[in-house]
Amino acid sequence: MHRIGVDVGALWTKVVLMDDAKLAGSAARRSTMNPGPQVKEMIAELTKGLNFQPSEKNCAATGVGRKNIQGTHQLTDIMAFSKGAKAIHPASRIVIDMGGQGVRLIELEPDGSMTNFITNDKCSTGTGCFLDIMAAALGVDPAMMGITSMTAKEPAIINTACTVFAESEVVTLVAKKRPKDEIIAGLNDMVAKRVAAMVGRVTTRGDVFLAGGVAMNIGVVKAIERELKKTLIVPPNPNMVGALGAAVSLGGSGAVGKGGAGKGGGP
Amino acid sequence: MITAGIDLGSTYVKCVVLVDGAVKGHAVYPTGHDHDATARIALRDAMKMAGIEQKDIGYIVSTGYGRRVTTLANETISEISANAEGTRFVAKNLSVRTILDIGGQDTKAIALDDKLNIDAFQMNDKCAAGTGRFIEALAGVLGVGIDDMGPLSLKSKAPLKITSTCTVFARSEVVTLIAEGKPKEDIIAGIHEALAKRLAAMAKKVGVKKEVFFDGGPARNVGMIKALEAEIGVKLVVPERPQIVTATGAAILAAKKLEKSGMK
Numbered sequence: 236m237h238r239i240g241v242d243v244g245a246l247w248t249k250v251v252l253m254d255d256a257k258l259a260g261s262a263a264r265r266s267t268m269n270p271g272p273q274v275k276e277m278i279a280e281l282t283k284g285l286n287f288q289p290s291e292k293n294c295a296a297t298g299v300g301r302k303n304i305q306g307t308h309q310l311t312d313i314m315a316f317s318k319g320a321k322a323i324h325p326a327s328r329i330v331i332d333m334g335g336q337g338v339r340l341i342e343l344e345p346d347g348s349m350t351n352f353i354t355n356d357k358c359s360t361g362t363g364c365f366l367d368i369m370a371a372a373l374g375v376d377p378a379m380m381g382i383t384s385m386t387a388k389e390p391a392i393i394n395t396a397c398t399v400f401a402e403s404e405v406v407t408l409v410a411k412k413r414p415k416d417e418i419i420a421g422l423n424d425m426v427a428k429r430v431a432a433m434v435g436r437v438t439t440r441g442d443v444f445l446a447g448g449v450a451m452n453i454g455v456v457k458a459i460e461r462e463l464k465k466t467l468i469v470p471p472n473p474n475m476v477g478a479l480g481a482a483v484s485l486g487g488s489g490a491v492g493k494g495g496a497g498k499g500g501g502p
Numbered sequence: 503m504i505t506a507g508i509d510l511g512s513t514y515v516k517c518v519v520l521v522d523g524a525v526k527g528h529a530v531y532p533t534g535h536d537h538d539a540t541a542r543i544a545l546r547d548a549m550k551m552a553g554i555e556q557k558d559i560g561y562i563v564s565t566g567y568g569r570r571v572t573t574l575a576n577e578t579i580s581e582i583s584a585n586a587e588g589t590r591f592v593a594k595n596l597s598v599r600t601i602l603d604i605g606g607q608d609t610k611a612i613a614l615d616d617k618l619n620i621d622a623f624q625m626n627d628k629c630a631a632g633t634g635r636f637i638e639a640l641a642g643v644l645g646v647g648i649d650d651m652g653p654l655s656l657k658s659k660a661p662l663k664i665t666s667t668c669t670v671f672a673r674s675e676v677v678t679l680i681a682e683g684k685p686k687e688d689i690i691a692g693i694h695e696a697l698a699k700r701l702a703a704m705a706k707k708v709g710v711k712k713e714v715f716f717d718g719g720p721a722r723n724v725g726m727i728k729a730l731e732a733e734i735g736v737k738l739v740v741p742e743r744p745q746i747v748t749a750t751g752a753a754i755l756a757a758k759k760l761e762k763s764g765m766k
Contacts, residue, residue: 245674268681336671358629359670368670398670399630399639400607403512410535 240482243270243300246335249478252281270303295481319480320444321347324468328441333449335363342439359398361426363448372405384419384454391421427458444468446476505561507752510568513606516746517544519552520753527552528746537568563756588751592741599711604718606634613708622708630669632700634720640693643676655725661691694729702733717744
Protein backbone atom coordinates (compact mmCIF):
# COMPACT_ATOMS: atom_id res chain seq x y z
CA MET A 236 0.00 0.00 0.00
CA HIS A 237 1.24 3.47 -0.83
CA ARG A 238 1.23 6.20 1.78
CA ILE A 239 2.20 9.86 1.67
CA GLY A 240 3.70 11.88 4.50
CA VAL A 241 3.84 15.66 4.29
CA ASP A 242 5.83 18.04 6.52
CA VAL A 243 5.03 21.70 5.88
CA GLY A 244 7.90 23.42 7.66
CA ALA A 245 8.60 27.10 8.13
CA LEU A 246 11.27 27.12 5.44
CA TRP A 247 10.90 23.85 3.52
CA THR A 248 8.01 21.60 2.60
CA LYS A 249 8.86 17.90 2.46
CA VAL A 250 6.85 15.01 1.01
CA VAL A 251 7.71 11.31 1.18
CA LEU A 252 6.09 8.39 -0.59
CA MET A 253 6.17 5.01 1.12
CA ASP A 254 5.47 1.68 -0.47
CA ASP A 255 4.58 -0.45 2.56
CA ALA A 256 7.64 -0.06 4.81
CA LYS A 257 9.91 1.05 1.99
CA LEU A 258 10.74 4.64 1.17
CA ALA A 259 9.70 4.96 -2.50
CA GLY A 260 10.37 8.62 -3.12
CA SER A 261 10.81 12.03 -1.57
CA ALA A 262 10.80 15.70 -2.50
CA ALA A 263 11.58 19.01 -0.80
CA ARG A 264 10.73 22.52 -1.90
CA ARG A 265 10.92 25.95 -0.32
CA SER A 266 7.70 26.61 1.60
CA THR A 267 5.39 29.15 0.02
CA MET A 268 2.60 31.34 1.33
CA ASN A 269 0.13 28.92 -0.22
CA PRO A 270 1.14 25.37 0.77
CA GLY A 271 -2.07 23.61 -0.42
CA PRO A 272 -1.49 23.71 -4.19
CA GLN A 273 2.26 23.20 -3.80
CA VAL A 274 1.81 20.01 -1.79
CA LYS A 275 -0.86 18.76 -4.21
CA GLU A 276 1.61 19.18 -7.04
CA MET A 277 4.43 17.47 -5.12
CA ILE A 278 2.18 14.49 -4.31
CA ALA A 279 1.05 14.24 -7.94
CA GLU A 280 4.65 14.14 -9.13
CA LEU A 281 5.71 11.49 -6.61
CA THR A 282 2.70 9.24 -7.28
CA LYS A 283 2.69 9.58 -11.06
CA GLY A 284 1.35 6.40 -12.65
CA LEU A 285 0.26 4.92 -9.31
CA ASN A 286 -3.42 5.92 -9.47
CA PHE A 287 -3.04 7.38 -5.98
CA GLN A 288 -6.00 9.29 -4.51
CA PRO A 289 -4.95 11.28 -1.40
CA SER A 290 -7.27 10.78 1.58
CA GLU A 291 -7.14 10.71 5.37
CA LYS A 292 -6.36 6.99 5.12
CA ASN A 293 -3.23 7.21 2.97
CA CYS A 294 -2.01 10.74 3.45
CA ALA A 295 -0.81 12.42 6.66
CA ALA A 296 0.46 15.93 7.25
CA THR A 297 2.57 17.55 9.97
CA GLY A 298 4.56 20.74 10.40
CA VAL A 299 3.64 24.32 11.16
CA GLY A 300 1.59 24.64 7.95
CA ARG A 301 -0.21 21.28 8.11
CA LYS A 302 -3.66 22.81 8.59
CA ASN A 303 -3.49 24.07 5.00
CA ILE A 304 -3.29 20.52 3.69
CA GLN A 305 -6.93 19.53 3.79
CA GLY A 306 -8.31 16.04 3.53
CA THR A 307 -5.31 14.47 5.24
CA HIS A 308 -4.68 12.86 8.60
CA GLN A 309 -3.03 15.49 10.80
CA LEU A 310 -0.46 15.08 13.56
CA THR A 311 1.81 17.35 15.56
CA ASP A 312 5.50 17.73 14.80
CA ILE A 313 6.34 16.08 18.10
CA MET A 314 4.33 12.97 17.16
CA ALA A 315 5.71 12.90 13.64
CA PHE A 316 9.34 13.18 14.71
CA SER A 317 8.89 10.57 17.46
CA LYS A 318 7.43 8.14 14.94
CA GLY A 319 9.95 8.96 12.24
CA ALA A 320 12.92 8.52 14.56
CA LYS A 321 11.53 5.30 16.00
CA ALA A 322 10.91 3.89 12.51
CA ILE A 323 14.43 4.66 11.30
CA HIS A 324 16.33 3.87 14.51
CA PRO A 325 14.20 1.92 17.01
CA ALA A 326 16.72 2.44 19.84
CA SER A 327 16.31 6.25 19.74
CA ARG A 328 15.77 7.70 23.22
CA ILE A 329 16.32 11.38 22.55
CA VAL A 330 15.18 12.93 19.29
CA ILE A 331 16.41 16.39 18.40
CA ASP A 332 14.70 18.16 15.54
CA MET A 333 16.69 21.11 14.27
CA GLY A 334 14.25 22.84 12.00
CA GLY A 335 14.04 26.08 10.10
CA GLN A 336 12.38 28.07 12.86
CA GLY A 337 12.72 25.98 15.98
CA VAL A 338 14.68 23.37 17.88
CA ARG A 339 12.87 20.60 19.71
CA LEU A 340 13.96 17.76 21.90
CA ILE A 341 11.77 14.74 22.48
CA GLU A 342 12.33 12.05 25.12
CA LEU A 343 11.23 8.55 24.16
CA GLU A 344 10.70 5.45 26.25
CA PRO A 345 12.34 2.24 25.00
CA ASP A 346 8.95 1.28 23.49
CA GLY A 347 8.90 4.50 21.48
CA SER A 348 6.26 6.31 23.49
CA MET A 349 6.95 9.97 24.16
CA THR A 350 7.42 11.07 27.78
CA ASN A 351 8.49 14.68 27.46
CA PHE A 352 9.52 17.35 25.01
CA ILE A 353 11.20 20.76 25.07
CA THR A 354 10.52 23.25 22.32
CA ASN A 355 12.30 26.46 21.53
CA ASP A 356 10.46 28.31 18.81
CA LYS A 357 10.61 31.75 20.42
CA CYS A 358 14.19 32.46 19.47
CA SER A 359 15.82 31.89 16.07
CA THR A 360 19.28 31.12 17.44
CA GLY A 361 20.51 27.73 16.32
CA THR A 362 17.73 27.21 13.80
CA GLY A 363 18.00 26.75 10.04
CA CYS A 364 17.00 30.36 9.72
CA PHE A 365 20.02 31.34 11.85
CA LEU A 366 22.43 29.41 9.64
CA ASP A 367 20.82 30.76 6.44
CA ILE A 368 21.28 34.33 7.67
CA MET A 369 24.92 33.67 8.59
CA ALA A 370 25.54 32.00 5.22
CA ALA A 371 24.17 35.10 3.49
CA ALA A 372 26.35 37.39 5.64
CA LEU A 373 29.37 35.28 4.71
CA GLY A 374 28.44 34.89 1.05
CA VAL A 375 28.48 31.10 1.39
CA ASP A 376 25.89 28.67 0.00
CA PRO A 377 23.92 27.41 3.07
CA ALA A 378 24.37 23.83 1.84
CA MET A 379 28.16 24.29 1.92
CA MET A 380 28.39 25.65 5.48
CA GLY A 381 29.14 22.27 7.06
CA ILE A 382 31.87 21.22 4.65
CA THR A 383 33.43 24.68 4.65
CA SER A 384 33.82 24.63 8.44
CA MET A 385 35.77 21.37 8.47
CA THR A 386 39.11 23.00 7.57
CA ALA A 387 39.02 25.49 10.44
CA LYS A 388 42.16 25.58 12.57
CA GLU A 389 40.71 27.64 15.39
CA PRO A 390 36.98 28.36 15.64
CA ALA A 391 36.14 32.04 16.05
CA ILE A 392 34.41 32.96 19.30
CA ILE A 393 30.92 34.29 18.70
CA ASN A 394 29.96 36.26 21.79
CA THR A 395 26.26 36.89 21.24
CA ALA A 396 23.63 34.22 20.83
CA CYS A 397 21.02 36.49 19.27
CA THR A 398 20.83 35.95 15.50
CA VAL A 399 20.64 39.68 14.82
CA PHE A 400 23.67 40.52 16.96
CA ALA A 401 25.63 37.47 15.81
CA GLU A 402 25.10 38.60 12.23
CA SER A 403 26.79 41.91 13.09
CA GLU A 404 29.60 40.00 14.76
CA VAL A 405 30.08 37.89 11.64
CA VAL A 406 30.18 41.01 9.49
CA THR A 407 32.85 42.48 11.80
CA LEU A 408 34.88 39.25 11.70
CA VAL A 409 34.73 39.22 7.88
CA ALA A 410 35.90 42.86 7.86
CA LYS A 411 38.80 41.82 10.11
CA LYS A 412 39.71 39.16 7.51
CA ARG A 413 39.07 36.20 9.79
CA PRO A 414 38.98 33.07 7.58
CA LYS A 415 35.42 32.03 6.73
CA ASP A 416 35.94 28.43 7.84
CA GLU A 417 36.89 29.63 11.32
CA ILE A 418 33.86 31.92 11.54
CA ILE A 419 31.53 29.09 10.48
CA ALA A 420 33.18 26.70 12.93
CA GLY A 421 32.56 29.29 15.65
CA LEU A 422 28.90 29.51 14.68
CA ASN A 423 28.60 25.72 14.71
CA ASP A 424 30.11 25.59 18.20
CA MET A 425 27.59 28.13 19.39
CA VAL A 426 24.67 26.18 17.93
CA ALA A 427 26.07 22.97 19.44
CA LYS A 428 26.36 24.50 22.91
CA ARG A 429 22.69 25.44 22.84
CA VAL A 430 21.62 21.98 21.74
CA ALA A 431 23.85 20.37 24.36
CA ALA A 432 22.27 22.61 27.01
CA MET A 433 18.86 21.28 25.97
CA VAL A 434 20.09 17.68 26.31
CA GLY A 435 21.51 18.61 29.71
CA ARG A 436 18.02 19.57 30.87
CA VAL A 437 16.60 16.05 30.48
CA THR A 438 17.38 12.89 32.38
CA THR A 439 16.90 10.36 29.58
CA ARG A 440 20.10 8.75 28.35
CA GLY A 441 20.66 6.52 25.37
CA ASP A 442 20.84 6.97 21.61
CA VAL A 443 20.46 10.55 20.43
CA PHE A 444 18.77 10.84 17.06
CA LEU A 445 19.31 14.05 15.14
CA ALA A 446 16.71 15.18 12.61
CA GLY A 447 15.73 18.30 10.71
CA GLY A 448 17.42 20.20 7.90
CA VAL A 449 20.21 21.52 10.13
CA ALA A 450 21.34 17.92 10.71
CA MET A 451 22.45 17.94 7.05
CA ASN A 452 25.23 20.27 8.18
CA ILE A 453 28.19 18.04 9.06
CA GLY A 454 29.91 20.86 10.96
CA VAL A 455 26.97 21.26 13.33
CA VAL A 456 26.67 17.49 13.81
CA LYS A 457 30.36 17.14 14.67
CA ALA A 458 30.22 20.12 17.03
CA ILE A 459 27.24 18.63 18.89
CA GLU A 460 29.07 15.30 19.11
CA ARG A 461 32.07 17.07 20.65
CA GLU A 462 29.84 18.88 23.14
CA LEU A 463 27.94 15.74 24.14
CA LYS A 464 30.99 13.47 23.88
CA LYS A 465 28.77 11.02 22.05
CA THR A 466 28.20 9.75 18.53
CA LEU A 467 24.85 10.86 17.18
CA ILE A 468 22.46 8.86 15.04
CA VAL A 469 21.94 10.92 11.89
CA PRO A 470 19.79 9.39 9.15
CA PRO A 471 20.76 9.84 5.48
CA ASN A 472 17.92 12.35 4.91
CA PRO A 473 17.44 14.06 8.26
CA ASN A 474 15.18 16.70 6.73
CA MET A 475 12.65 13.99 5.78
CA VAL A 476 12.14 12.52 9.27
CA GLY A 477 8.98 14.52 9.99
CA ALA A 478 7.35 13.62 6.69
CA LEU A 479 8.38 10.00 7.12
CA GLY A 480 6.95 9.96 10.63
CA ALA A 481 3.69 11.31 9.27
CA ALA A 482 3.52 8.53 6.69
CA VAL A 483 4.41 5.90 9.29
CA SER A 484 1.69 7.24 11.61
CA LEU A 485 -0.90 5.97 9.14
CA GLY A 486 -0.07 2.49 10.39
CA GLY A 487 0.89 -0.66 8.59
CA SER A 488 4.63 -0.67 9.10
CA GLY A 489 7.36 -1.09 11.65
CA ALA A 490 11.00 -0.28 11.16
CA VAL A 491 11.67 1.37 7.84
CA GLY A 492 13.51 -0.77 5.33
CA LYS A 493 13.13 -3.91 7.40
CA GLY A 494 9.77 -4.96 6.05
CA GLY A 495 6.37 -4.29 7.54
CA ALA A 496 5.84 -5.34 11.12
CA GLY A 497 2.08 -5.28 11.00
CA LYS A 498 -0.42 -2.73 12.20
CA GLY A 499 0.63 -0.71 15.20
CA GLY A 500 4.29 -1.50 14.61
CA GLY A 501 6.68 -2.87 17.18
CA PRO A 502 7.81 -6.44 17.74
CA MET B 503 35.32 75.11 32.53
CA ILE B 504 34.98 73.06 29.36
CA THR B 505 34.56 69.30 29.20
CA ALA B 506 33.32 66.75 26.67
CA GLY B 507 31.41 63.48 26.86
CA ILE B 508 31.52 60.89 24.10
CA ASP B 509 29.03 58.03 23.99
CA LEU B 510 30.25 55.35 21.58
CA GLY B 511 27.13 53.31 20.94
CA SER B 512 26.78 50.27 18.73
CA THR B 513 24.80 52.24 16.16
CA TYR B 514 25.58 55.92 16.80
CA VAL B 515 28.41 57.91 18.33
CA LYS B 516 27.19 60.91 20.32
CA CYS B 517 29.32 63.80 21.56
CA VAL B 518 28.50 66.68 23.90
CA VAL B 519 30.61 69.73 24.75
CA LEU B 520 29.80 71.27 28.12
CA VAL B 521 30.79 74.89 28.80
CA ASP B 522 30.31 76.10 32.38
CA GLY B 523 27.48 73.71 33.08
CA ALA B 524 25.59 74.21 29.82
CA VAL B 525 25.47 72.05 26.68
CA LYS B 526 27.00 74.28 24.01
CA GLY B 527 27.82 71.74 21.35
CA HIS B 528 26.55 68.30 20.34
CA ALA B 529 26.86 65.90 17.42
CA VAL B 530 25.50 62.47 16.43
CA TYR B 531 27.14 60.21 13.83
CA PRO B 532 26.43 56.65 12.64
CA THR B 533 29.12 54.50 14.28
CA GLY B 534 30.46 52.78 11.17
CA HIS B 535 33.42 50.43 11.41
CA ASP B 536 35.98 52.71 13.04
CA HIS B 537 34.70 53.86 16.44
CA ASP B 538 37.72 56.07 17.14
CA ALA B 539 37.59 57.88 13.79
CA THR B 540 33.84 58.50 14.18
CA ALA B 541 34.40 59.79 17.73
CA ARG B 542 36.93 62.32 16.40
CA ILE B 543 34.50 63.56 13.74
CA ALA B 544 31.70 63.87 16.30
CA LEU B 545 33.96 65.77 18.71
CA ARG B 546 35.15 68.08 15.92
CA ASP B 547 31.55 68.98 15.03
CA ALA B 548 30.49 69.47 18.64
CA MET B 549 33.51 71.74 19.23
CA LYS B 550 32.68 73.74 16.11
CA MET B 551 29.13 74.23 17.34
CA ALA B 552 30.39 75.36 20.74
CA GLY B 553 33.00 77.61 19.11
CA ILE B 554 35.94 76.07 20.94
CA GLU B 555 39.10 74.14 20.13
CA GLN B 556 40.37 70.88 21.51
CA LYS B 557 43.03 72.61 23.66
CA ASP B 558 40.19 74.38 25.49
CA ILE B 559 38.77 71.09 26.75
CA GLY B 560 39.91 70.23 30.25
CA TYR B 561 38.72 66.64 30.48
CA ILE B 562 37.00 64.07 28.27
CA VAL B 563 35.00 61.07 29.50
CA SER B 564 33.90 58.31 27.14
CA THR B 565 31.09 55.86 27.71
CA GLY B 566 29.04 53.28 25.80
CA TYR B 567 29.79 50.00 24.14
CA GLY B 568 32.95 51.25 22.38
CA ARG B 569 34.21 53.52 25.19
CA ARG B 570 37.57 51.78 25.46
CA VAL B 571 38.25 52.00 21.72
CA THR B 572 38.80 55.75 21.54
CA THR B 573 42.09 57.33 22.55
CA LEU B 574 40.45 60.75 22.99
CA ALA B 575 39.16 60.14 26.50
CA ASN B 576 40.95 60.76 29.78
CA GLU B 577 38.62 58.32 31.49
CA THR B 578 35.85 55.85 30.74
CA ILE B 579 32.61 55.26 32.62
CA SER B 580 29.78 52.73 32.33
CA GLU B 581 26.76 53.87 30.35
CA ILE B 582 24.49 53.15 33.32
CA SER B 583 26.31 55.76 35.45
CA ALA B 584 26.58 58.20 32.56
CA ASN B 585 22.92 57.85 31.68
CA ALA B 586 21.77 58.35 35.26
CA GLU B 587 23.99 61.44 35.53
CA GLY B 588 22.62 62.79 32.24
CA THR B 589 19.05 62.20 33.38
CA ARG B 590 19.64 64.01 36.69
CA PHE B 591 20.88 66.98 34.66
CA VAL B 592 18.26 66.99 31.89
CA ALA B 593 15.27 66.26 34.16
CA LYS B 594 16.56 68.45 36.98
CA ASN B 595 13.30 69.68 38.44
CA LEU B 596 11.25 66.58 37.88
CA SER B 597 10.54 63.62 40.08
CA VAL B 598 11.96 60.98 37.75
CA ARG B 599 12.63 57.68 39.51
CA THR B 600 12.70 55.29 36.54
CA ILE B 601 14.76 55.60 33.36
CA LEU B 602 14.26 53.65 30.17
CA ASP B 603 17.20 54.07 27.83
CA ILE B 604 16.89 52.20 24.56
CA GLY B 605 19.99 51.80 22.49
CA GLY B 606 20.73 50.22 19.15
CA GLN B 607 21.90 46.95 20.71
CA ASP B 608 20.95 47.20 24.34
CA THR B 609 18.23 48.47 26.59
CA LYS B 610 18.59 49.70 30.14
CA ALA B 611 15.99 50.21 32.81
CA ILE B 612 17.33 52.13 35.79
CA ALA B 613 15.57 52.87 39.08
CA LEU B 614 16.67 55.90 41.12
CA ASP B 615 16.11 56.36 44.83
CA ASP B 616 14.88 59.63 46.35
CA LYS B 617 18.44 60.98 46.43
CA LEU B 618 18.56 60.14 42.70
CA ASN B 619 21.24 57.50 43.21
CA ILE B 620 21.02 54.30 41.19
CA ASP B 621 18.90 51.86 43.15
CA ALA B 622 18.58 49.01 40.65
CA PHE B 623 19.04 48.36 36.99
CA GLN B 624 18.19 45.84 34.31
CA MET B 625 20.02 45.48 31.05
CA ASN B 626 19.23 43.53 27.95
CA ASP B 627 22.06 43.15 25.49
CA LYS B 628 21.42 39.47 24.76
CA CYS B 629 18.40 39.63 22.47
CA ALA B 630 17.57 42.14 19.76
CA ALA B 631 13.84 41.84 20.44
CA GLY B 632 13.87 44.49 23.16
CA THR B 633 16.24 46.99 21.54
CA GLY B 634 16.25 49.64 18.84
CA ARG B 635 17.44 47.01 16.39
CA PHE B 636 13.96 45.47 16.45
CA ILE B 637 12.40 48.61 14.98
CA GLU B 638 15.35 49.16 12.65
CA ALA B 639 15.18 45.64 11.21
CA LEU B 640 11.43 45.81 10.64
CA ALA B 641 11.57 49.33 9.19
CA GLY B 642 14.00 47.87 6.66
CA VAL B 643 11.52 45.17 5.63
CA LEU B 644 8.76 47.77 5.28
CA GLY B 645 10.99 50.09 3.30
CA VAL B 646 10.16 52.91 5.73
CA GLY B 647 12.81 55.31 7.01
CA ILE B 648 13.41 55.01 10.76
CA ASP B 649 12.30 58.62 11.29
CA ASP B 650 9.02 58.02 9.46
CA MET B 651 7.97 55.07 11.63
CA GLY B 652 6.51 57.21 14.43
CA PRO B 653 4.41 59.63 12.36
CA LEU B 654 3.10 56.80 10.13
CA SER B 655 2.04 54.68 13.11
CA LEU B 656 -0.10 57.49 14.49
CA LYS B 657 -2.44 57.05 11.49
CA SER B 658 -3.25 53.50 12.54
CA LYS B 659 -6.76 52.77 13.71
CA ALA B 660 -6.28 49.05 14.32
CA PRO B 661 -2.71 48.03 15.22
CA LEU B 662 -1.88 44.49 14.12
CA LYS B 663 -0.44 42.00 16.54
CA ILE B 664 3.13 40.87 15.97
CA THR B 665 3.17 37.49 17.68
CA SER B 666 6.84 36.53 17.28
CA THR B 667 9.29 37.48 19.99
CA CYS B 668 12.41 36.97 17.89
CA THR B 669 13.35 39.81 15.54
CA VAL B 670 14.13 37.34 12.77
CA PHE B 671 10.73 35.65 13.03
CA ALA B 672 9.00 39.04 13.34
CA ARG B 673 10.68 39.95 10.06
CA SER B 674 9.01 36.96 8.35
CA GLU B 675 5.75 37.87 10.02
CA VAL B 676 5.92 41.42 8.67
CA VAL B 677 6.74 40.10 5.19
CA THR B 678 3.57 37.97 5.39
CA LEU B 679 1.47 40.92 6.59
CA ILE B 680 2.75 43.04 3.70
CA ALA B 681 1.92 40.23 1.25
CA GLU B 682 -1.57 40.03 2.72
CA GLY B 683 -2.00 43.70 1.86
CA LYS B 684 -2.28 44.91 5.46
CA PRO B 685 -1.92 48.70 5.88
CA LYS B 686 1.62 49.79 6.67
CA GLU B 687 0.53 52.04 9.53
CA ASP B 688 -1.23 49.15 11.27
CA ILE B 689 1.87 46.96 10.94
CA ILE B 690 4.11 49.73 12.29
CA ALA B 691 1.79 50.42 15.23
CA GLY B 692 1.91 46.68 15.96
CA ILE B 693 5.72 46.74 15.89
CA HIS B 694 5.79 49.59 18.42
CA GLU B 695 3.33 47.75 20.66
CA ALA B 696 5.42 44.57 20.55
CA LEU B 697 8.56 46.45 21.59
CA ALA B 698 6.66 48.49 24.18
CA LYS B 699 5.50 45.26 25.87
CA ARG B 700 9.12 44.12 26.29
CA LEU B 701 10.28 47.48 27.60
CA ALA B 702 7.36 47.91 29.97
CA ALA B 703 8.16 44.53 31.50
CA MET B 704 11.74 45.70 32.10
CA ALA B 705 10.60 48.98 33.62
CA LYS B 706 8.23 47.18 35.95
CA LYS B 707 11.02 44.85 37.03
CA VAL B 708 13.11 47.72 38.39
CA GLY B 709 9.96 49.47 39.60
CA VAL B 710 7.82 52.29 38.26
CA LYS B 711 7.52 55.05 40.86
CA LYS B 712 6.64 58.63 40.05
CA GLU B 713 7.83 59.82 36.66
CA VAL B 714 9.43 57.69 33.95
CA PHE B 715 12.17 59.18 31.80
CA PHE B 716 12.55 57.81 28.27
CA ASP B 717 15.72 58.39 26.26
CA GLY B 718 17.90 56.90 23.54
CA GLY B 719 17.30 57.02 19.79
CA PRO B 720 13.85 55.31 19.82
CA ALA B 721 12.60 58.07 22.17
CA ARG B 722 12.55 60.29 19.07
CA ASN B 723 9.76 58.08 17.75
CA VAL B 724 6.32 59.47 18.71
CA GLY B 725 4.67 56.13 18.01
CA MET B 726 7.05 54.40 20.39
CA ILE B 727 6.32 56.97 23.11
CA LYS B 728 2.57 56.52 22.65
CA ALA B 729 2.81 52.71 22.77
CA LEU B 730 5.05 52.77 25.86
CA GLU B 731 2.75 55.19 27.68
CA ALA B 732 -0.18 52.88 26.98
CA GLU B 733 1.79 49.85 28.22
CA ILE B 734 3.26 51.40 31.37
CA GLY B 735 0.21 53.50 32.15
CA VAL B 736 2.04 56.73 32.93
CA LYS B 737 3.01 59.74 30.86
CA LEU B 738 6.69 59.65 29.95
CA VAL B 739 9.21 62.43 30.33
CA VAL B 740 11.02 62.66 27.00
CA PRO B 741 13.92 65.11 26.67
CA GLU B 742 14.32 67.41 23.71
CA ARG B 743 17.37 65.48 22.47
CA PRO B 744 16.94 61.93 23.73
CA GLN B 745 20.00 60.62 21.88
CA ILE B 746 22.57 62.70 23.77
CA VAL B 747 21.49 62.17 27.39
CA THR B 748 24.25 59.61 28.07
CA ALA B 749 26.94 61.73 26.37
CA THR B 750 25.73 64.72 28.41
CA GLY B 751 26.10 62.64 31.57
CA ALA B 752 29.67 61.76 30.59
CA ALA B 753 30.50 65.44 30.03
CA ILE B 754 29.06 66.32 33.46
CA LEU B 755 31.06 63.57 35.13
CA ALA B 756 34.13 65.00 33.37
CA ALA B 757 33.34 68.44 34.82
CA LYS B 758 32.91 67.00 38.31
CA LYS B 759 36.27 65.30 37.97
CA LEU B 760 37.94 68.57 36.95
CA GLU B 761 36.33 70.42 39.82
CA LYS B 762 37.46 67.82 42.31
CA SER B 763 41.03 67.96 41.07
CA GLY B 764 40.98 71.71 41.62
CA MET B 765 41.76 72.58 38.02
CA LYS B 766 40.00 75.47 36.33
